[in-house]
Amino acid sequence: MNSELLNLLEKDCRQTPQQLATMLGREEKDVADEIAEYEKNHVILGYPALIDWTKTDDELVTALIEVRIAPQRGDGFDRIAERIYQYEEVESLYLMSGAYDLAVTITGRSLRAVAEFVHARLAVIDGVTGTATHFILKKYKEKNHLFAKLPEQEERVLFV
Numbered sequence: 001m002n003s004e005l006l007n008l009l010e011k012d013c014r015q016t017p018q019q020l021a022t023m024l025g026r027e028e029k030d031v032a033d034e035i036a037e038y039e040k041n042h043v044i045l046g047y048p049a050l051i052d053w054t055k056t057d058d059e060l061v062t063a064l065i066e067v068r069i070a071p072q073r074g075d076g077f078d079r080i081a082e083r084i085y086q087y088e089e090v091e092s093l094y095l096m097s098g099a100y101d102l103a104v105t106i107t108g109r110s111l112r113a114v115a116e117f118v119h120a121r122l123a124v125i126d127g128v129t130g131t132a133t134h135f136i137l138k139k140y141k142e143k144n145h146l147f148a149k150l151p152e153q154e155e156r157v158l159f160v
Helices: 005-013 019-022 030-040 079-085 111-122
Strands: 061-069 092-096 102-109 127-137
Touching: 005 019, 005 030, 019 030, 061 111, 079 092, 079 102, 102 111, 111 127
Parallel strands: none
Antiparallel strands: 061 102, 061 127, 092 102
16 A cells, blocks of 8 residues: 555645656556545545635534443444434544543534534433533644644844
């Protein structure tokens, strides 16, 4: 598996097979075939755009929800995780080590919409024993992309 090709695609999936082949010193057809194979085998799951929603007219709220669950006999965490990730609001879901079991990221139109999702859909699932919701106030960096580069701090010199 060519992790160098995958790394290039992860950084910028808009690059053409020709551009990628040039960067890798390979033939364009070989790169295109390899990408097609990755897609077929679900190594490449999609090509999402990373959007800074604060620069749009949409007022959205993103939350990270910690979920504690009681593992199910024979299924462990998987059955409950499957139930959770089927909700349209769920953007990401991770099994975690530490103080909680699952980390769920959702985006809603308001604080109330996120709270409604947590108390009406998530907290009532059999096996969920507790939740803690954290609202994301500002994104600085995601998937190796900066959202807003901070201005360089002036160098301050103290003369005595």
